[in-house]
Amino acid sequence: MCLAIPMRVKEIDGDSAVVEAGGIRKNIRLDLLENVEPGDYVLIHTGYAIEKIDRKEAEETLDLIKKVYRAGMTNDAEGLLE
Amino acid sequence: MNISLDSFHDPEIAGILTKKLQELDIKEPMTLMHVCGTHEHSLAKAGIRSVLPDRIRLVAGPGCPVCVCPAGDIDLAIQAAEKEKVILATFGDMFRVPSGDRSLESMRAEGSDIRVVYSPLDPVKLALDNPDREVVFMAVGFETTIAPIAASVLSGLPKNYSMITSLRLVPEALVFLLERSEGSLDGFILPGHVSTVLGRRGYSFLENEYNVPGVIAGFEPVDILQGILELARQVVAGPPFRIENLYKRVVRENGNTRANRMIYKVFEKSDSRWRGIGGIPGSGLKLKEEYGYLDAAERLGLEYDEEMVDLPEGCICDKVILGEAESEDCPSFGILCTPRSPVGPCMVSSEGTCRARYQCRRVQAD
Numbered sequence: 001m002c003l004a005i006p007m008r009v010k011e012i013d014g015d016s017a018v019v020e021a022g023g024i025r026k027n028i029r030l031d032l033l034e035n036v037e038p039g040d041y042v043l044i045h046t047g048y049a050i051e052k053i054d055r056k057e058a059e060e061t062l063d064l065i066k067k068v069y070r071a072g073m074t075n076d077a078e079g080l081l082e
Numbered sequence: 083m084n085i086s087l088d089s090f091h092d093p094e095i096a097g098i099l100t101k102k103l104q105e106l107d108i109k110e111p112m113t114l115m116h117v118c119g120t121h122e123h124s125l126a127k128a129g130i131r132s133v134l135p136d137r138i139r140l141v142a143g144p145g146c147p148v149c150v151c152p153a154g155d156i157d158l159a160i161q162a163a164e165k166e167k168v169i170l171a172t173f174g175d176m177f178r179v180p181s182g183d184r185s186l187e188s189m190r191a192e193g194s195d196i197r198v199v200y201s202p203l204d205p206v207k208l209a210l211d212n213p214d215r216e217v218v219f220m221a222v223g224f225e226t227t228i229a230p231i232a233a234s235v236l237s238g239l240p241k242n243y244s245m246i247t248s249l250r251l252v253p254e255a256l257v258f259l260l261e262r263s264e265g266s267l268d269g270f271i272l273p274g275h276v277s278t279v280l281g282r283r284g285y286s287f288l289e290n291e292y293n294v295p296g297v298i299a300g301f302e303p304v305d306i307l308q309g310i311l312e313l314a315r316q317v318v319a320g321p322p323f324r325i326e327n328l329y330k331r332v333v334r335e336n337g338n339t340r341a342n343r344m345i346y347k348v349f350e351k352s353d354s355r356w357r358g359i360g361g362i363p364g365s366g367l368k369l370k371e372e373y374g375y376l377d378a379a380e381r382l383g384l385e386y387d388e389e390m391v392d393l394p395e396g397c398i399c400d401k402v403i404l405g406e407a408e409s410e411d412c413p414s415f416g417i418l419c420t421p422r423s424p425v426g427p428c429m430v431s432s433e434g435t436c437r438a439r440y441q442c443r444r445v446q447a448d
């Protein structure tokens with residue numbers, strides 16, 4: 001029931017916004033977040049954006065998995081993932 | 083650099099993680115628990131259990147707010163729905179959950195006005211559109227859903243709107259599970275979306291007071307595999323244990339502080355019953371006194387029936403929810419109890435453990 005879907009903010013009007021993913025547009029509420037801007041990715045749950053998606057963190061996580069685990073530097077992985 | 087979030091189900095990366103998991107030098111068998119219906123769903127769908135080393139047992143804890151909603155709470159909603167003037171609104175998963183020999187679905191068949199909603203804003207709209215009816219929202223959820231529910235209350239409500247709350251908190255359930263398991267649980271995979279509200283900090287008691295490791299993980303195969311790998315590594319390495327946030331793209335150290343402020347503006351902690359498990363101190367939320375006028379039970383004169391039986395005879399949902407038994411251990415599983423004719427709550431909700439297991443069995447057989 002806690003399923004939440006990443007969508008991209010298209011337009012903002014006060015605490016309401018239009019978000020889009022895969023060609024589907026939705027009207028959602030932004031009450032739970034501050035400083036959302038068009039172009040941001042947000043996580044949508046029951047008609048509300050519950051958190052912003054940090055693309056940089058997403059990149060870093062994937063990068064580290066690829067580099068660290070593949071290189072077999074397994075013992076250092078925790079440190080790097082901090 | 084332009085990466086796609088799709089990479090979190092990249093089979094190549096998943097393959098690297100699976101290999102690392104299989105290379106782990108695990109001396110003692112370990113039991114890891116996740117407490118999230120969405121995790122169970124992804125695990126079953128991606129067939130992740132089948133690639134885990136034999137010594138890692140991954141069990142599903144109480145991760146579905148619908149499955150742990152006691153029959154007594156549903157009975158309150160049924161009592162409300164029986165009233166002529168009431169429109170009862172609730173999330174789709176609640177619709178078929180049995181309470182005694184009735185359910186909201188059976189009530190609708192008998193003529194009650196029951197509507198399935200997707201957002202807490204929908205019942206507000208229903209109330210505005212039907213000024214001569216009383217709209218009762220049966221609000222069910224963990225932290226992820228509680229935040230939007232609180233926000234909807236704070237944006238202002240029409241007079242003909244009231245609620246039945248069945249809201250539950252994850253950290254208090256973890257404490258209960260740890261105390262009950264007496265050391266047999268080696269670590270937790272923490273629910274990614276509940277954690278957007280709580281933050282990593284919301285679990286610091288696990289490191290500080292219980293010395294149990296945990297990882298906050300997302301829901302794509304890569305997220306889950308990385309979560310299991312890092313958690314298993316902590317267990318192998320031994321204490322001191324940490325709560326590691328592996329879902330940093332959406333979970334912040336302190337969580338969503340604005341959402342938390344909104345939640346505790348409207349609600350306060352209360353003792354709460356979990357279906358099949360019993361009472362867990364401080365594990366629920368109730369309306370604060372200043373919002374007490376929203377309580378449908380009071381407004382409509384509904385009486386809570388403490389005697390409602392939570393589990394039908396033969397159903398072992400309680401043990402399944404606590405990670406003490408697998409769905410497959412239940413003699414009814416897949417025979418008497420199927421998604422089409424569910425016996426217990428874990429088969430009803432799309433996120434119930436029995437339902438997820440049943441569906442993945444079907445997929446693998448096809």
Ligand code: SF4
Nearest residue numbers: 397398412419426436
């Ligand atoms: S299979 Fe059905 S009866 Fe058995 S534990 Fe699961 S929900 Fe209960």
